Amino acid sequence: MSQHVPEVMISAEEISRRVDELAAQISEEYADKGDVVLIGVLKGSFIFLADLSRRLTIPRTIEFIAVSSYGNRSVSSGAVRLVMDVRGSIEGRHVIIVEDIVDTGHTLDYLMGIMASHRPASVKCCALLHKPVRAEVDVVVDYIGFTIPDEWVVGYGLDYAEHDRTLPYIGIVHPDDR
Ligand code: PRP
Numbered sequence: 001m002s003q004h005v006p007e008v009m010i011s012a013e014e015i016s017r018r019v020d021e022l023a024a025q026i027s028e029e030y031a032d033k034g035d036v037v038l039i040g041v042l043k044g045s046f047i048f049l050a051d052l053s054r055r056l057t058i059p060r061t062i063e064f065i066a067v068s069s070y071g072n073r074s075v076s077s078g079a080v081r082l083v084m085d086v087r088g089s090i091e092g093r094h095v096i097i098v099e100d101i102v103d104t105g106h107t108l109d110y111l112m113g114i115m116a117s118h119r120p121a122s123v124k125c126c127a128l129l130h131k132p133v134r135a136e137v138d139v140v141v142d143y144i145g146f147t148i149p150d151e152w153v154v155g156y157g158l159d160y161a162e163h164d165r166t167l168p169y170i171g172i173v174h175p176d177d178r
Pocket of ligand 1: 041042044045068099100101103104105106107108
């Protein structure tokens with residue numbers, strides 16, 4: 001853990017309420033679609049995926065995919081590579097990619113290409129956080145928990161150099177704290 005306790009940007013209670021709302025919206029919109037495949041993007045999505053998936057009232061299957069950016073997230077190179085693909089077949093199925101954050105959009109853009117090669121019936125994205133001010137590619141984020149300003153955020157799955165992923169809230173790491 002880092003020495004500094006990150007300033008609260010979004011409290012655990014606010015996150016919980018918003019995850020409830022997202023789960024209700026998704027459950028309603030997919031009510032007549034049968035099983036939906038939630039694909040968590042490792043590592044950052046693991047807590048959001050766990051909470052969101054357990055609050056859905058529709059049949060769902062869990063998959064994971066792992067990607068890696070060349071370089072680090074603070075200086076995006078835009079180059080993404082696949083580390084681990086989904087295990088089960090998603091052909092003809094309704095898919096929701098679950099992300100902790102969409103920042104430059106390169107990861108989601110890359111994932112949409114990977115998804116297309118699997119020929120699902122549909123693909124949407126649900127991201128807890130969206131940072132549009134950093135967007136470098138046009139991507140559609142269908143379900144957004146919170147739109148945030150250009151701050152380095154940690155907690156609820158997000159890390160700073162692997163620190164603070166399990167913080168229960170979304171916190172801000174200021175440049176002086178890094
Ligand atoms: C984060 C996050 C997204 C990606 C978004 O992953 O989980 O996958 O960055 O950034 P982008 O929109 O600029 O592409 P990260 O590379 O930090 O890996 P991690 O999830 O394993 O922490």
